[in-house]
Amino acid sequence: MSTSTADAEIAKSASAVQIVDQHIVEIVSDSGEGAQTCGQMFADLCARNGNGIWTVEIIPAEIEPPSRSRAGASGNRIRLGTKPVTNAGDCADIVVALNEQVLYSRIDAGALRAGTVVFVDRTWAESDDADIRARYAEAMKDFNDRNYFVVEAPIESECRKHTDDPRKGKNMWVLGLLCAIYDLDRGGVNDNITKRFAKKGDAVVKKNLDLFADGYDWTLAHVQQRYRVPAKKSTQPMVVMNGNQALGLGVMAAGIEVCSMYPITPATSVSHFLATALQETGGFVHQAEDEIAAIGFAIGASYAGKTAVTVTSGPGLALKTEFLGYAVMAEVPLVVIVVQRGGPSTGLPTKIEQGDLLAALYASPGDSPKIILAPATIEECFHFVITARKLAEEFRGPVMILTDANLATGQQPFPKPQLQADWLAAPVDQAHWDEKVPPFDWDAETGLSKRPIPGQRGGEYILTGLAHDEESHVAYESAINQKTMEMRSRKLAVLQSALQPPEVHGDASGDLLVIGWGSTLGAIEEAVDILRAEGKRVSSIHLRFLSPMEPGLKAIFQNFKNVMTVEVNYSDPVGAPYITPESRRYSQLAQLLRSQTLTDIDCWSQVPGSPIPPSRILAELRRRFDMLTKEN
Amino acid sequence: MQGLRNEWEAEAPQRTCTLEDYQGAAPRWCPGCGDHAVLNAVQKLARDKQLPPEKTMVVSGIGCSSRFPHYMSTYGFHGLHGRAFPVACGVRSRRPDLHMFVVTGDGDCCAIGTAHWIHAIRYNMDFTVLLLDNNIYGLTKNQTSPTTHIGEKSNTHPRGNVLPPLNPLSVTLGITNASFVAQTVDWNPPHLFNTIRSAYEHKGTSFVRILQRCPHFTQHIFAEAQNDMSQCRLLLHEDGIPLDPQLQRLFPNRTAHNPNDLAAARRIASSEDAYPVGLLYRDPNAARYDLQTQAGLGRSQAEKMAATEKWLSRYEL
Numbered sequence: 001m002s003t004s005t006a007d008a009e010i011a012k013s014a015s016a017v018q019i020v021d022q023h024i025v026e027i028v029s030d031s032g033e034g035a036q037t038c039g040q041m042f043a044d045l046c047a048r049n050g051n052g053i054w055t056v057e058i059i060p061a062e063i064e065p066p067s068r069s070r071a072g073a074s075g076n077r078i079r080l081g082t083k084p085v086t087n088a089g090d091c092a093d094i095v096v097a098l099n100e101q102v103l104y105s106r107i108d109a110g111a112l113r114a115g116t117v118v119f120v121d122r123t124w125a126e127s128d129d130a131d132i133r134a135r136y137a138e139a140m141k142d143f144n145d146r147n148y149f150v151v152e153a154p155i156e157s158e159c160r161k162h163t164d165d166p167r168k169g170k171n172m173w174v175l176g177l178l179c180a181i182y183d184l185d186r187g188g189v190n191d192n193i194t195k196r197f198a199k200k201g202d203a204v205v206k207k208n209l210d211l212f213a214d215g216y217d218w219t220l221a222h223v224q225q226r227y228r229v230p231a232k233k234s235t236q237p238m239v240v241m242n243g244n245q246a247l248g249l250g251v252m253a254a255g256i257e258v259c260s261m262y263p264i265t266p267a268t269s270v271s272h273f274l275a276t277a278l279q280e281t282g283g284f285v286h287q288a289e290d291e292i293a294a295i296g297f298a299i300g301a302s303y304a305g306k307t308a309v310t311v312t313s314g315p316g317l318a319l320k321t322e323f324l325g326y327a328v329m330a331e332v333p334l335v336v337i338v339v340q341r342g343g344p345s346t347g348l349p350t351k352i353e354q355g356d357l358l359a360a361l362y363a364s365p366g367d368s369p370k371i372i373l374a375p376a377t378i379e380e381c382f383h384f385v386i387t388a389r390k391l392a393e394e395f396r397g398p399v400m401i402l403t404d405a406n407l408a409t410g411q412q413p414f415p416k417p418q419l420q421a422d423w424l425a426a427p428v429d430q431a432h433w434d435e436k437v438p439p440f441d442w443d444a445e446t447g448l449s450k451r452p453i454p455g456q457r458g459g460e461y462i463l464t465g466l467a468h469d470e471e472s473h474v475a476y477e478s479a480i481n482q483k484t485m486e487m488r489s490r491k492l493a494v495l496q497s498a499l500q501p502p503e504v505h506g507d508a509s510g511d512l513l514v515i516g517w518g519s520t521l522g523a524i525e526e527a528v529d530i531l532r533a534e535g536k537r538v539s540s541i542h543l544r545f546l547s548p549m550e551p552g553l554k555a556i557f558q559n560f561k562n563v564m565t566v567e568v569n570y571s572d573p574v575g576a577p578y579i580t581p582e583s584r585r586y587s588q589l590a591q592l593l594r595s596q597t598l599t600d601i602d603c604w605s606q607v608p609g610s611p612i613p614p615s616r617i618l619a620e621l622r623r624r625f626d627m628l629t630k631e632n
Numbered sequence: 633m634q635g636l637r638n639e640w641e642a643e644a645p646q647r648t649c650t651l652e653d654y655q656g657a658a659p660r661w662c663p664g665c666g667d668h669a670v671l672n673a674v675q676k677l678a679r680d681k682q683l684p685p686e687k688t689m690v691v692s693g694i695g696c697s698s699r700f701p702h703y704m705s706t707y708g709f710h711g712l713h714g715r716a717f718p719v720a721c722g723v724r725s726r727r728p729d730l731h732m733f734v735v736t737g738d739g740d741c742c743a744i745g746t747a748h749w750i751h752a753i754r755y756n757m758d759f760t761v762l763l764l765d766n767n768i769y770g771l772t773k774n775q776t777s778p779t780t781h782i783g784e785k786s787n788t789h790p791r792g793n794v795l796p797p798l799n800p801l802s803v804t805l806g807i808t809n810a811s812f813v814a815q816t817v818d819w820n821p822p823h824l825f826n827t828i829r830s831a832y833e834h835k836g837t838s839f840v841r842i843l844q845r846c847p848h849f850t851q852h853i854f855a856e857a858q859n860d861m862s863q864c865r866l867l868l869h870e871d872g873i874p875l876d877p878q879l880q881r882l883f884p885n886r887t888a889h890n891p892n893d894l895a896a897a898r899r900i901a902s903s904e905d906a907y908p909v910g911l912l913y914r915d916p917n918a919a920r921y922d923l924q925t926q927a928g929l930g931r932s933q934a935e936k937m938a939a940t941e942k943w944l945s946r947y948e949l
């Protein structure tokens with residue numbers, strides 16, 4: 001509907017602020033128009049007020065897409081809630097689009113539904129370019145046909161009152177609009193803007209305050225849809241960041257001094273963060289000539305006493321596998337972070353998938369048992385790095401951390417970690433090494449051993465990837481090979497013996513158990529909670545340790561009539577041509593769990609290139625319950 | 633813990649090391665293999681320089697030549713085929729205190745490890761690279777290597793190699809920031825030793841290509857050069873590899889060459905009439921990446937925590 005009819009419509013509706021417990025907002029623009037800054041500031045303001053939030057960046061596929069292009073949308077999605085928010089949710093409630101074309105990329109992504117309130121800059125309706133006017137008009141008609149609630153806002157023309165370069169000002173105006181809609185305290189925001197732009201001088205501060213005020217006032221006068229998402233300020237200090245920043249901070253907090261990498265989306269931003277920050281803890285980021293060199297460099301630093309981290313994504317993991325096997329064989333502590341993206345091959349470089357689990361586990365030559373962790377939240381991204389370094393040193397080998405593009409770019413507040421001295425790596429041991437102790441003094445029970453570090457007198461030895469005995473001497477004897485394989489494998493069992501079974505979300509028994517890993521935690525639990533509220537006997541567990549797996553799984557599974565995984569990777573859909581129970585390829589965690597627990601575990605997995613929203617999981621779970629009811 | 637020195641700076645007590653202190657497992661190379669001579673030279677250098685074995689480290693890849701570390705009794709890293717350089721760079725990035733050698737073969741360095749070779753030369757971190765070039769893949773039994781001469785037969789080219797060989801010297805001299813490039817031969821122990829010593833004394837990556845005899849597979853390749861000294865061209869300069877004047881005279885083919893003349897070095901490297909022997913190029917002022925990576929060493933735990941806290945606070949709401 002046009003602005004005038006929209007205004008009339010709004011005027012008719014109650015002007016009272018509607019209380020909601022969660023809402024999803026998107027801001028999209030051509031890249032370079034500041035939608036991301038605006039979204040970021042809005043999210044920060046909400047988080048500061050105590051709202052739960054989850055933010056995702058909306059990133060165009062190209063670096064500089066043409067303006068007003070369908071594929072060019074850049075911006076943010078912010079889901080805010082009264083309670084902590086664990087995922088990006090389903091369709092948006094409100095979308096602000098700085099031109100009508102970028103909105104189409106969100107429509108294509110399935111981000112809108114009938115009834116979504118859409119704010120579009122109506123300045124385009126008055127463009128000098130007849131073609132733009134025509135496309136705008138056409139889009140408005142289309143949006144109405146799609147039953148969006150369209151509000152045409154004079155964004156650019158209002159901004160022109162305050163700045164000659166509205167491209168740089170619209171974001172503050174839109175921030176005003178959003179703050180008015182969500183009833184945020186104006187004074188607080190003003191302070192925030194003043195602080196943010198203080199360095200750029202009074203004129204800039206004033207301009208931004210004016211733009212903000214204009215957006216706020218225009219909205220109060222013209223828009224009657226107003227919401228409040230009640231929030232309670234946290235009593236403890238909170239931080240908000242994305243998963244890659246959390247990984248980076250985890251690297252610092254763990255006392256890791258060397259981050260060796262080769263650029264690859266979506267992992268690179270971990271090292272972007274560290275490239276500036278790590279220097280201040282005395283470390284550095286090494287950008288190697290390729291991923292093989294990156295892990296080789298890290299292993300070199302680790303061997304020399306400074307457990308290092310290498311950060312990559314699927315294609316880089318493929319290149320690292322030979323060295324990963326070396327780190328297992330020669331027992332070199334090492335942290336390997338894999339921020340998964342869509343595969344196979346170059347696949348979907350910027351999109352989420354959980355397709356590298358089996359590659360991480362099995363891609364090295366021979367039997368190469370290694371520890372694999374999967375954080376499920378942004379907060380865990382931070383803490384797992386600290387755990388990983390410790391495990392790498394205690395268990396003398398590589399520890400992999402699998403995250404994904406969803407955790408990499410998603411932002412979530414969490415309690416500010418209290419840094420601890422014992423999180424840091426100990427200083428390099430240069431004391432004399434007891435010459436009687438060999439470099440691989442495997443404990444016959446646990447396979448654990450302590451390693452000499454170059455510089456330790458008496459500990460001189462030659463590390464090798466060849467089969468070797470306790471002295472690290474090359475040894476091809478079958479008995480030695482059998483024993484050393486056993487020693488390296490035993491370490492995983494020892495670690496498992498120290499782990500707790502996973503907590504069951506919901507009742508300990510029921511009709512259906514859903515298993516997930518990684519970034520799907522929030523979406524799975526949200527879907528499960530909705531069904532549980534309806535009285536369905538469904539529970540879920542979420543695995544953090546993938547190798548070794550947490551203990552007690554089989555016992556948990558036995559209490560459920562049906563067990564399935566939900567994953568963001570490929571599995572053959574049941575009922576597709578040629579797909580039989582024998583030929584069907586299961587999703588990756590399901591494959592592992594089936595072989596590990598001899599339980600008939602089903603799977604439902606998808607590769608949409610985007611996080612699976614709770615609604616899709618819900619729909620699938622409902623379908624399963626319908627089937628169960630029919631069967632009974 | 634303010635003011636704590638680098639963890640490894642504690643002085644080792646005074647002692648005298650003999651050759652045996654550097655000798656590890658008995659070498660398993662074929663009798664007459666040129667690798668023996670290089671091992672002897674390195675052990676002698678370590679003894680002469682009294683390098684503490686615990687502070688000495690040899691990194692290698694995979695190949696006959698890369699078995700080298702096992703025959704030392706220092707620290708060593710026998711790694712993956714082609715990947716000695718990144719490992720050595722990683723070690724050096726945090727360990728200014730170690731004395732480091734990298735041993736590689738012509739397949740290891742010039743085929744599978746080419747990318748790392750080029751970049752390691754550019755990084756110019758402080759270690760001595762010994763390229764044991766026997767013009768063949770030894771360990772895997774007689775396959776063509778990038779440095780195999782045209783027409784040479786091997787198990788992979790039974791009718792003869794069809795391509796001209798890659799020249800490791802001109803490649804290395806073509807890499808920006810190369811800082812030390814020399815060539816020597818395994819059958820002239822004094823020159824071999826002096827070259828490795830100069831390489832060791834150079835601060836930065838010193839690249840030494842050693843023409844290495846493989847009596848098992850390529851007996852004939854360097855036989856002529858060994859018997860006919862005129863097939864080598866001895867490079868002489870006061871800044872070059874020192875050699876006893878009497879030994880110099882054994883080389884009928886001698887050329888004065890100033891090792892800071894890159895253009896001349898490149899010309900000499902690519903000339904095909906004789907094997908240049910000596911120092912082709914040295915630039916003591918080339919940028920060193922290890923000085924960058926080591927800049928932050930020795931921070932105390934408290935300093936690290938304070939810096940992390942500062943960064944963490946930036947994300948505070």
Ligand SMILES: Cc1ncc(C[n+]2csc(CCOP(=O)(O)OP(=O)(O)O)c2C)c(N)n1
Nearest residue numbers: 694695696697713737738739740769770771
């Ligand atoms: C990834 C990988 N590919 C192939 C091999 C097999 N391989 C071992 S040594 C070698 C070649 C060795 O030749 P060179 O580097 O010239 O050393 P040499 O044995 O002649 O001293 C090859 C191909 C391997 N170990 N690893």
Ligand code: SF4
Nearest residue numbers: 662665696770846848
């Ligand atoms: S095969 Fe050749 S290079 Fe290998 S040990 Fe024997 S002689 Fe030396």
